[in-house]
Each structure stands twice: as structure tokens, then as C-alpha cells.
Amino acid sequence: MPELPEVETIVRMLGPHVEGKRIESADLRLGRMLLGMTTVNFASALKGQAIDRVLRRGKYIILELGGCSLVIHLGMTGQLTFSPADYVENAGFIRTVTGLEKPKGVHPVDKHTHLILNLAGGERVLFRDPRTFGKIFLVPGRDWPLHPRLSILGEExxxxxxxxxxxxxxxxxxxxxxxxxxxxxxxxxxxxxxxxxxxxxxxxxxxxxxxxxxxxxxxxxxxxxxxxxxxxxxxxxxxxxxxxxxxxxxxxxxxxxxxxxxxxxxxxxxxxxxxxxxxxxxxxxxxxxxxxxxxxxxxxxxxxxxxxxxxxxxxxxxxxxxx
Ligand SMILES: [Zn+2]
CATH class of the missing domain: 1.10.8.50 (Helicase, Ruva Protein; domain 3)
Structure with missing residues (x-):
């Protein structure tokens, strides 16, 4: 399971790519990963929102947007990756745990890709999670510290x-x-x-x-x-x-x-x-x-x-x- 250093690494690397960019559309493909709202409402809430800041609290990734905050927990096997506008999916990509043939780049969109944020200009943020223990939810404004899942967290x-x-x-x-x-x-x-x-x-x-x-x-x-x-x-x-x-x-x-x-x-x-x-x-x-x-x-x-x-x-x- 990704822990603090893994989530911190993702936040530090993802932030410079997406901060200041606008979400053109959000494609949520597995509704049960989303807490507290329907996928339709989720998509319309995200559409057109600018990503102001990417940050971490515990093992949670928080994208502060114009009018709300998108919170992602990677669960056991979650991966949050960024594909540039000119990114060509590697057709020969093979995922392996043996280390014999290591993946070379961002995993192509597949049945385990549960959320795609399409950014203006063709860039994408992909949330992929084979075991689907990950969670996605929206919090109004910047109120993510008050959400029940985050308000119980201990000190950093x-x-x-x-x-x-x-x-x-x-x-x-x-x-x-x-x-x-x-x-x-x-x-x-x-x-x-x-x-x-x-x-x-x-x-x-x-x-x-x-x-x-x-x-x-x-x-x-x-x-x-x-x-x-x-x-x-x-x-x-x-x-x-x-x-x-x-x-x-x-x-x-x-x-x-x-x-x-x-x-x-x-x-x-x-x-x-x-x-x-x-x-x-x-x-x-x-x-x-x-x-x-x-x-x-x-x-x-x-x-x-x-x-x-x-x-x-x-x-x-x-x-x-x-x-
Ligand atoms: Zn020893």
C-alpha cells in the first residue's frame, strides 16, 4: 500500500504538471470508488475547474480546485499518473512483479483505469487501481480537513x-x-x-x-x-x-x-x-x-x-x- 513517502512523491511530482491547469472533463469509470455522490454530479462538479494546488495529508492526495477539493486515497494498489499531451501509449507495455521486464512509462488506459481527468490541451491525469480499494470524494471549498476521513488523522x-x-x-x-x-x-x-x-x-x-x-x-x-x-x-x-x-x-x-x-x-x-x-x-x-x-x-x-x-x-x- 502506498504510504506517506509514496503519496508525497506523487504530490511533489504531479503538482508542477497540473497546478494552474483546467479540468475539461472528468471520466469516472467505476462508480463505487466515488463516495457520497453520483458519477453524473461528480463529472459536472469537476468540469471547467482549475487545479490550484496539489497537496498531501496522511495517505490522502488532495487537489484543491476553484470551488471544491478532490480527495483521492490510493488504497492498496492505486496509481496516479500524468500523461503529457504528446504521450504515446506503449503498446508493448507488460506489467510484471518479477522484475524481468519492467514497465517503461505511464500505463495505458485499461480496465483498471477508474478515473481520467482530461486537462485543457490534451494532458491527462489517470487513476488506476487493480484491486479497487482506492477512494475518491469531493469536499466543498477547501474544507477537506473537516471531512470525517481526514479530521480523525493524527499528526504529520x-x-x-x-x-x-x-x-x-x-x-x-x-x-x-x-x-x-x-x-x-x-x-x-x-x-x-x-x-x-x-x-x-x-x-x-x-x-x-x-x-x-x-x-x-x-x-x-x-x-x-x-x-x-x-x-x-x-x-x-x-x-x-x-x-x-x-x-x-x-x-x-x-x-x-x-x-x-x-x-x-x-x-x-x-x-x-x-x-x-x-x-x-x-x-x-x-x-x-x-x-x-x-x-x-x-x-x-x-x-x-x-x-x-x-x-x-x-x-x-x-x-x-x-x-
Ligand atoms: Zn539484526
């Missing part, structure tokens, strides 16, 4: 001021694993499975560590690590593990630099120990059992004495899956 990690965040934003006494909290969009907006695993590795924290067992020092180390891995992701134009593409259709390069995500069963890049794969908060999770040894606090030990209440023995953890 990149502009996070850690001392203030430590004081007010960590839930007190929480028995949730820290990995689950990192994935919670009302805690930090934009962090998903890839960067949560990378940040936990970078800060040497076991993903199952309970939030209440992390002291201020560990919490602040973790938040610094979150910022570091997100910035690195942006520098590398995002992680193209499967479907994510930049607006020009090419892949990001961060997948080549991941330390743990997607590397279960492979040796840790820091210590050589085999990385372990498990399920935490229903999400595939990879960590290094040596670099991220679980601190055995008194609270955790007490919990272990109650059958079924605490963490089970290593290797028999509930939901553990083979690497």
Missing part, C-alpha cells in the same frame, strides 16, 4: 515536534503492541506497514512491545526513526514493492534499501541473524530477533504468569506464519 510525522508529541499523544497505559499503534492513522498520519517495520528495526524495538512498556527515551528514539525512514523513502521516490508507481509511471527505488520489510527469512543486514516473520495487528511483520530483542519488563513478566493473557513462547506466538 515529518513536521512532528517530538517533546510536545511525547507529552500529549501516546495513549497512557496502553496494552497494544507498538506496531499496532504505529499503523493507527489517528496516532501518526501516513505510516503504514513498510515504514512501521523499518522504523521499529531502526530504533531496535520489538514490534510486539506493549506501548505502556516503552519509556520516553525509547518513544523518542522510535519517533526519530519514523521521521528518518520516511525521509529516506521520499529521497528514494518511494517503495515500489508491487504496484506503486511515480506519476511518470516509473518505480521508486526504496525497495532496494529496505532493512526488514519483505525480507522475512533473510539475514539481518546489521547482524546476520535470520529475520523473523509474524503477524502483528493482522499485518505481516518482519523483525530481527537479535537487533530488536523484546525487553522483558516487570509488567510483561507478570502478564506471562497468567495463562493466555501474556505473550507466548517465541516461535509459538499466535498467528506466527512461516517466513
Amino acid at each position: 510525522p515529518l513536521t512532528l515536534r517530538i517533546p510536545a508529541f511525547l507529552k500529549r499523544s501516546f495513549p497512557t497505559g496502553s496494552a497494544r503492541p507498538i506496531k499496532a499503534l504505529l499503523l493507527d492513522q489517528s496516532f501518526l498520519a501516513g505510516v503504514g506497514n513498510i515504514y512501521a517495520d523499518e522504523a521499529l528495526f531502526r530504533s531496535g524495538i520489538h514490534p510486539m512491545t506493549l506501548v505502556r512498556d516503552l519509556g520516553d527515551e525509547a518513544r523518542s528514539r522510535l519517533l526519530e526513526a519514523v521521521k528518518d525512514v520516511l525521509r529516506k523513502g521520499i529521497r528514494n521516490s518511494g517503495t515500489s514493492f508491487s504496484d506503486y508507481r511515480k506519476p511518470d509511471g516509473t518505480e521508486g527505488s526504496n525497495q532496494e534499501r529496505l532493512k526488514v520489510y519483505g525480507r522475512g527469512g533473510e539475514p539481518c543486514r546489521a547482524c546476520g541473524t535470520t529475520l523473523e516473520k509474524s503477524l502483528v495487528a493482522q499485518r505481516g511483520t518482519v523483525h530481527c530477533p537479535k537487533c530488536q530483542a523484546r525487553a522483558r519488563t516487570r509488567t510483561a513478566k507478570q502478564a506471562e504468569r497468567i495463562p493466555g493473557a501474556g505473550p507466548r513462547k517465541s516461535g509459538k506466538r499466535a498467528g506466527a506464519v512461516p517466513a
